[in-house]
Amino acid sequence: MSKVTEVVEELAAPICQELGIELVEIEYVKEGKSWFLRVYIDKDNGVDIEDCGLVSERLGEKLDEIDPIPHNYFLEVSSPGAERPLKKQKDFEKAIGKNVFIKTYEPIDGEKSFEGTLLEFDGQIVKLEIKIKTRKKTIDIPYEKVAAARLAVTFS
Incomplete structure (x- = not known):
């Protein structure tokens, strides 16, 4: 800073x-x-x-x-807006159940960008439910590998 x-x-x-x-x-x-x-x-x-x-x-x-x-x-x-950044651990905790967008420093399962529902956060692992075509998949992202994260607005 x-x-x-x-x-x-x-x-x-x-x-x-x-x-x-x-x-x-x-x-x-x-x-x-x-x-x-x-x-x-x-x-x-x-x-x-x-x-x-x-x-x-x-x-x-x-x-x-x-x-x-x-x-x-x-x-x-x-206001930080609808796509509020998630900077601190408490931001991730407050975002459980919400749609988020996460970029990582290095690939996880071959990808560096993820969007989905934040299911859990224990301070170490961000558990995200993502949709791949027609099926849902849960992915664990180590917190220290998160480069940037924000709430993601979805239009249904």
Whole structure:
């Protein structure tokens, strides 16, 4: 994690905790000529524009006080969206029973990308039910081999 995101996490975490909001992820990226500080938040029944505005206002005040970023940037506070990333073990635990998309660092059964229902997660193994043509198959993915994971939106 970059120094900027570490500092922002230290500032944002207590603000979110006080508001009963989960701090999901922080990104600090350059796009074109502009820098963006993106803070993703969530809560059980979803965040709304007021939640985002409140976190943005409070975090903006803290950032102005300590000024950890030496150049201009845009602060964006938003929901992680329907395809929320699964970064931490607790994210996987909360996603049990949901459709997820997982990419691995190395092939498992000849594949590096999987989409299916997250059946179980014990902290070591992600058990996924995937559909291959007309049949279902269960696959075990070691947690340490997960490169990226997110909720997957399905349209029926």
